[in-house]
Amino acid sequence: MRSFLIGLFLLGAFAWNLKSVSAHKTVNGGGGAIGEQPLSKIAIHKAVLALRESASVKAKPSLLGLKGEDMEWVDVELQHPEPSENDWVGVFSPAKFNASSCYQESDSELQSPYICSAPIKYKFASDSNLSYTKAGKATIRFQLINQRADFSFALFSGGLSNPKLVAVSNYISFANPKAPLYPRLAQGKSWNEMTVTWTSGYNIDEAIPFVEWGLKGHQQGRTPGGTLTFKRNSMCGSPARTVGWRDPGFIHTGFLKELWPNTRYAYKLGHILNNGSYIWSKMYSFKSSPFPGQDSLQRVIIFGDLGKAERDGSNEYSNYQPGSLNTTDQLINDLENFDIVFHIGDLVYANGYISQWDQFTSQVEPIASAVPYMVASGNHERDWPGTGSFYDTPDSGGECGVLAETMFYVPAKNRAKYSTDFGMFHFCIADTEHDWRKGSEQYKFIEKCLASADRQKQPWLIFAAHRPLGYTSNEYYAEEGSFEEPMGRENLQRLWQRYKVDIAFYGHVHSYERSCPIYKSKCVNSETSHYSGTVNGTIHVVAGGGGSHLSAFSPVNTTWSIFKDYDFGFVKLTAFNHSSLLFEYKKSSDGMVYDSFTISRDYRDVLACVHDGCEATI
Secondary structure, three states, rough: OOOHHHHHHHHOOOOOOOOOOOOOEOOOOOOOOOOOOOOHHHOOOHEEEOOOOOOEEEEEEEOEEOOOOOOOOOEEEEEEEOOOOOOEEEOOOOOOOOOOHHOOOOOOOOHHHHOOOOEEEEEEEEOOOHHHHHOOEEEEEEEEEOOOOEEEEEEEEOOOOEEEEEEEEEEEEEOOOOOOEEEEEEEEOOOOHHHEEEEOOOOOOOEEEEEEEEEEOOEEEEEEEEEEEOOOEEEEEOOOOOOOOOOOOEEEEEEEOOOOOOOOEEEEEEEEEEOOOOOEEEEEEEEEEOOOOOOEEEEEEEEOOOOOOOOOOOHHHOOOOOOOHHHHHHHHOOOOHHEEEEEOOOOOOOOOOOHHHHHHHHHHHHHHOOOOOEEEEEHHHOOOOOOOOOOOOOOOOOOOOOHHHOOOOOOOOOOOOEEEEEEOEEEEEEOOOOOOOOOOOHHHHHHHHHHHOOOOOOOOOEOOOOOOOOOEHHHHHHOOOOOOOOOHHHHHEEEEEEEOOEEEOOOOOOOEEEEEEOOOOOOOOOOEEEEOOOOOOOOEEEEEOOOOOOEOOOOOOOOOOEEEEEOOOOEEEEOOOOEEEEOOOOOOOOEEEEEEEEOOHHHHHHHHOOHHHHHOOO
């Protein structure tokens, strides 16, 4: 067995010059080191073989998902004759992780055997087994999701920085690793269109994807799905192109059109195999969007910077996305009480470790399969040097927008900026990772989007973007002296004011903050909890506390700041009618409201001209 494993790892071995992405200083929540992607802490390119015949790893059950489950618990039994507190177990998928599949970035004469793919998660052997270092035995539980390939478990000594492979387990897999999974809804390019995007292991050559759907309780029809994927060379750099690479499978999208407003539809995902048989997902349902201007109860969730975490306690995200599961669970528990979600950038924080995208879509599936899950582009999705991003940083880990723009649909005509209507709301979603300054293509888009709102039908005009283009008391921005993403206000505040934007939302800073209605850094309204009458300034809200490590506030007293919270949370907007809007900030820990205000006004209040709010007349 030992000689077989050695041969396995020597197979096809060659070396390449790994260009790892390290933590770096950036304009980010907290302002300093952004926090390392936990998988990047593993020096997997330095791994050496130290196989021991007396060491063993056994995983059970060997076959998962026998009843169609896409998530299962696995018990991993370890035995090591020389245990240490630095021993850890990595979960690898595909199960065969030798050097034969390595990507060569540069020529090298070095021919040392090593592992060239990072695990999808890991745990230290002693964390849940306190007697491990004495007894040399432990049982570890992992929760696995269906990720289109088999799995193996590898025991390493030497810690994360000097890993030595001691033993490898048997292979385990899901009964149908190619099954259609993790549907995510999004608004289409018209109000009465819903899109369904999902992931499978079926290429278009072996199975035709489709959505079977219709009014709940009535006859169902079928809509074909398109299929996309991408290859390693679509990635812009490491680790996405090297140790973080994992085949993404196939991403399918179906367009469900001519929906009736505010109506419950049922749907399920399907694939017709070449032999004529069918593969099905379970049944889901959603409620279609209200007609633009429709006077009905409409509820919107907004947050940024959620990230992901592991319910099995894997160390992979320890202290990196500590609030992610709380936010996710609060939304799942309250699913009947909101209609649409806006996740405004920094979705996964995969940072080039592709396996994490499957895990994120699995985490948010209960939400995204039931209501439109609208996303915006953030630095951790898009930024990479020399690829046209506005910021020349390596924050995406080499993904350079490919993952986000493939895994999630948005109704964009170009890149990641878009507008969408939801009943009495009109949303303008900007892309801060591309130029928004006056004269740019995006500036023209923002003005056109804001100007297109019919405020008689859609009184609630919302602007959203990832980086805080308006106002923030974040420590880093305060030290910079800008209290904003530089060049944000100076380029966009005239547009917000002219078109009377009610609220502007941002992420990026991992906390919550609300400003007064403001224009040119001055509060234009003395109220704090209820606003009525003329729209004389925009309220700016940072809602980046979705789940990632928190960002500190500056001690500077910013007079325009009404409420700050150094905690995880999200915002809920409730439009009762054309004249009444409720704003609530809820903490993820308990779902309770910690900040709120109301807006009451008539259409004539939107028409009034104040503070550069209308064009000059001759």
